[in-house]
Amino acid sequence: MLHFENVGLRYGMGEEVVSDLNFSIAPQTFQFLTGPSGAGKTTLLRLMLLSLRPTRGTIHIFGRDSATLTKDELTGLRRRIGVVFQDFRLLDHLTTYENVALPLRALGRAESSYRAEVMELLRWVGLGQRMNAIPPVLSGGEKQRAAIARALIVRPELLLADEPTGNVDPGLARRLLRLFVELHRLGTAVVIATHDLQLMDQLGFARRMVVGDGRVDIFEGNPE
Ligand SMILES: Nc1ncnc2c1ncn2[C@@H]1O[C@H](COP(=O)(O)OP(=O)(O)OP(=O)(O)O)[C@@H](O)[C@H]1O
Structure with missing residues (x-):
């Protein structure tokens, strides 16, 4: 449903924050996006949502090349994506x-x-x-x-969440994680950016995408 090919992004005239990214997010999968502060997790989520355009490479979303989408088409595709960003936007x-x-x-x-x-x-x-x-x-x-x-x-087809358990206590974080897992079981592809190792350790089946040095290393989870 989401496919990155040789994607690179720089802000303004700066260095590339991410370079040569090649990966896919398949339907009905569960992945954590992790890595040190400033590594580029939020940047990557914004690329997935197409609220940032890559400075090079191509992003396919729901089978469409994102570079060819009209504004209306983009709005239509975004309706299929659920987003939780750090500033909430309520x-x-x-x-x-x-x-x-x-x-x-x-x-x-x-x-x-x-x-x-x-x-x-x-x-x-x-x-x-x-x-x-x-x-x-x-x-x-x-x-x-x-x-x-x-x-x-x-019940979006794709859920993108940036530190969704960052402001809650561990008990509530576990409860929210169960909600994300239930959504995944109902068919949503889930991407959760987090620093929380304990949270990630609770879901052995989840894939880990580790952002650092401009790259993403992917570690597959255990079979469910
Ligand atoms: N709008 C922007 N303009 C210029 N540089 C930016 C912008 N947004 C992010 N950056 C830079 O890009 C890099 C990656 O930032 P990003 O917010 O994606 O990291 P992150 O992994 O999500 O960090 P954190 O875990 O602290 O939220 C950082 O060096 C940051 O300073």
Whole structure:
């Protein structure tokens, strides 16, 4: 579903942050993206989302060469991707419930068809009591969980998450990881950027993509 061929990226006139990347993300797979701070994990996630264009090489997404996509086509493809970024990007004037329901509303679904589903997911991520709160009054960890719920609610084909358990305690991190695994089992390809070795060790089957020195080394997980 996602294929990088000789991809390189530099910001402005700087050195290449990543060079000659060649890898694929297959449907229904689970991978961690890891590596030292500043190695290029966020850059790689932004390339996968096509919010950054490679300075060289090609990226194929859902079978299409990203360089040939029109703006509308790009918007259509992005709807198939769930994203959790470090700055959450919640809408401050909407409640937590409304933020999470937004992608379903955008798909034209009637509220009666998704209300119970949204509430169940919010309870699962520990926001059952915060459904009517607006993001400015949520803690960092609560915002992060709202952003995760919003990314998961449409069961995207591809999920890209940047440090999704960075602001929560270990118990909740394990619970959120279970949610990502469940999504994967339902058919989503999951990419989680993390520094958390303990978290990665909990999923022996997950592939590890280690970013460093501009390259990505891939270590396959154990068979499930
Ligand atoms: N918009 C930008 N303009 C210029 N340089 C950038 C930009 N964004 C990132 N960089 C540089 O690119 C490199 C990779 O950054 P990136 O944020 O992808 O790393 P990271 O592995 O996600 O780091 P962290 O783990 O600290 O979040 C760093 O040297 C960073 O300073």
